[in-house]
Amino acid sequence: MHREHFFISISSIYAKSINIPFDVDYMDTFYFGEKSIQLAWAGVHENPVILYGERNISIGLGFFYCSNVSSKEEILKELFERGNVTPAEINGEFLLLSIDKEDGSLVIYSDRFSSIQFHYSENSNGFIGAFSFSDIVVSKKAEKETLTWGDEEFYEYLNYRRIHGKYTLCKEIFFLRSGHLLRYTDRMFVERYFAPKYEQRKISHNTAAVWVAEALQASISDKVSDAQSISLFLSGGHDTRVVLAALNRDVRCYTVGFNAQTREILRARELCDLIGVEHIPVVLEPDLYQETYLEAVLQNGGHYNVANIFLGLRDRVDAESVGLCGTGLDYLFQGMYIPRNDVNFHDYTLFHTPQTISSDISNFYLSSFSSRIKFPNINMLFRSDSIEDMRLALLHKIKYLEEEALEFGANPLQAYHHLFLSDPSRHYSYPDNLAMRTLCKLRTPSFDNRVFDCYLQTDPLLRFDRRLVRDVLDILKPEFRRVLSANDDLPIVSSSRKLAYRALRKFRTSLFGKPEEKPMETVRTWPTNDTALKTTRQAQQAIEILLDSQNSGNLIDIVRLADLYRRWQHEPADCPNHTADILWNIASVQMFKQYLGGS
The missing domain is CATH 3.40.50.620 (HUPs)
Known part of the structure; x- marks a missing residue:
């Protein structure tokens, strides 16, 4: 289905070459003393640019541009060869790499959005990196490298539909964050080259x-x-x-x-x-x-x-x-993520007002972030003796992002947004x-x-x-x-004005009766997770294999998960709200691990 793949590895020339986990459109190997660097990609729509300069071999991935520089090749030359351009001056969606011809050291720059996702890991022979987390997992398993699945990250994903910061589901694999530089010589070094500058311009x-x-x-x-x-x-x-x-x-x-x-x-x-x-x-x-x-x-x-x-x-x-x-x-x-208070009258929401952010920004975020899974008690699915440790590990991670935001000059509301938008491509909808x-x-x-x-x-x-x-x-x-909004079929007006339209709709319903309920996928583009799970047998099988194996890494309470899954199948009216949401996400992680031969 034409997924985009990019893969780079650095290893000793005496080690066996690393298996590329996809059918390649391009592959090349460079040698620098006792170091071998392997490059490959496939399905990349934006043609990668390779520049063989005097000092470096440079690769530009994505679509990028820079004031007063005429082409991608010139940007690479000005950045890596001449030093006349800094990465912070380059605009667009990119991943820029340079290999030093003298010692084979590698430099990688992400853009301000991590729009071209890049995952990386050190292994026993050196370094591997790829667009796809899956490609690195496949490669490491083929090389019989250690993979440690993170309980805290799994817990985080089920709660927030994403993982924050540089972390992934695997302890040995990391995500290159927005505006960061990765350097690898004989060991890895990662730092930020772009610091967001939070301000509040006094404008109307x-x-x-x-x-x-x-x-x-x-x-x-x-x-x-x-x-x-x-x-x-x-x-x-x-x-x-x-x-x-x-x-x-x-x-x-x-x-x-x-x-x-x-x-x-x-x-x-x-x-x-x-x-x-x-x-x-x-x-x-x-x-x-x-x-x-x-x-x-x-x-x-x-x-x-x-x-x-x-x-x-x-x-x-x-x-x-x-x-x-x-x-x-x-x-x-x-x-859409600014915390709000609803001002209600009987069953109607009259309007919303912004909610003041607690001084404890991280705990406020973890307890009230509107995009978290709405399943009422995720903790019931985990072994009780593991929950506090996972919660504290997650809080520590979020605290780091909060401190980062405050260092960049963010006020409490901006810091709250930084917790989930410091790396925009990690948003759950990406x-x-x-x-x-x-x-x-x-x-x-x-x-x-x-x-x-x-x-x-x-x-x-x-x-x-x-x-x-x-x-x-x-x-x-x-x-x-x-033109009415596709989201709610109401005019694009303030929430308080929408009240009048909703009241009129309710009045019509009282006169003419409620329209026949239609399945969500016949009304909106995206089906509910309930419909998705019911129509995707592979997802159901992933859960059933987990339940049959009785192996959850001593993390999930298998008995409670089995009961929830049985009720969703046979007694859906008896299930908590959003049961299908949590089952769908558990199924997706388990499908990934089972496909790769993990537990």
């Missing part, structure tokens, strides 16, 4: 909206500058319609769904009709999850919600186009972006230094209740505000 909503709108337009202009044709993955929600509003080029828009009448498809069509661009609905096969489940699990490495609606669609999308998406605009600018990368040259408008500066330097409260996004739309394409 309108001034902030103009700033964001102009930054987005500049980002998109750069990202499509070499495009012969442009595709946009348009959902009809807030973020992708902002991208469409900022794009002043002809574009073909794709919207996926399991039904041609989903709200996403209908709203996206309305938006395209308003400005006269082509809209292509991509109706998914009912068995898509079953057919793509294993590939999605391997792509995500067990680290994220398995989102695979974009896998397997290579023949449905213009593979030669530059693709754009809305990734990041939601969690950077919609204010698998959609990884899957879209299998289809074309995907470029993400929000992953631009100018756009990110807007996020870092505006008061987070300007984003509350999606006001900033609404103001940006009013500047770019005010007519887009007339």
Whole structure:
């Protein structure tokens, strides 16, 4: 399914060569004294750039640009050969590598978003790194290297749908964080080269909206500058319609769904009709999850919600186009994670107000983060004597990120956001972006230094209740505000004004009766995890194998998990809310480990 692969290894020339865990499009080996460096990649849509300079062999991966430098090759030369450019001055989505010709030392720079994910590990012979966590696990198992699955990270993933910081599910494998430099000579050294500068510019909503709108337009202009044709993955929600509003080029828009009448498809069509661009609905096969489940699990490495609606669609999308998406605009600018208080009247929420962040930011985050799994008592699934140690280990990790944010000048609300957005590609929704990368040259408008500066330097409260996004739309394409949101089928207005629309909807229901309930996947693009689990036999089998083996590494309470799974199958009304969410995530991790021959 055309997953993107990149792999690099450093070892002694006397050691056997490391097995590349995928079918390669390119492979080469370089020798420096007694050191051997192996490079390989496959399925990479943005053609990698290799520069054989006087001092270094440099490789540029992704789409990147720099003021007053004309090409990727020149950027590599200015960065690694001449030293006239610093990595912080380079914009875009990239992973930049340099191999010193004299001693074979390796330098790797990630961008400010870790948009091209890179995982790495030291082994008995040297160093290995790859886009994919799965590829490193496969390689280390083939070499019979030690793999230690982290109980704390598994607990963290089940609670928060992601893992924070540099850590992964495996103690020996790490994630290269945003704005970081990795250097390897005979040992590994990692440090930050870019420190986010949190500020609060004293500007109005309108001034902030103009700033964001102009930054987005500049980002998109750069990202499509070499495009012969442009595709946009348009959902009809807030973020992708902002991208469409900022794009002043002809574009073909794709919207996926399991039904041609989903709200996403209908709203996206309305938006395209308003400005006269082509809209292509991509109706998914009912068995898509079953057919793509294993590939999605391997792509995500067990680290994220398995989102695979974009896998397997290579023949449905213009593979030669530059693709754009809305990734990041939601969690950077919609204010969706600002803690809030609901002001209620009887059964109605009248409006929301921002909630004051506790002085104990880390504990506040762990207890109240809105994107955590909503299953009411995850701890019941773990052995009671392990919970406190895992909780303290997680708190220690989050405290490190809090201290990092405060060091960068963040106020409490900015520090709260830093805990989950210091590495934007570790957001739980990023698998959609990884899957879209299998289809074309995907470029993400929000992953631009100018756009990110807007996020870092505006008061987070300007984003509350999606006001900033609404103001940006009013500047770019005010007519887009007339199209209902695909999220709730209501106008794009403040939450307090939506109350009137919800009241009117309830009044109509009292007069004409409640409309017939429809399965979620016939109304929205993404099915519920309950539907996904019911239709993906492989996921069910992963849980059943775990239960039959009676082997959970002394971590999961097998008896309670078995009871929960039985009730979900046979007595769903007796299950706690969000039971399918927790089962789906357990299944995904277990499927990953079972495929690799682990427990």
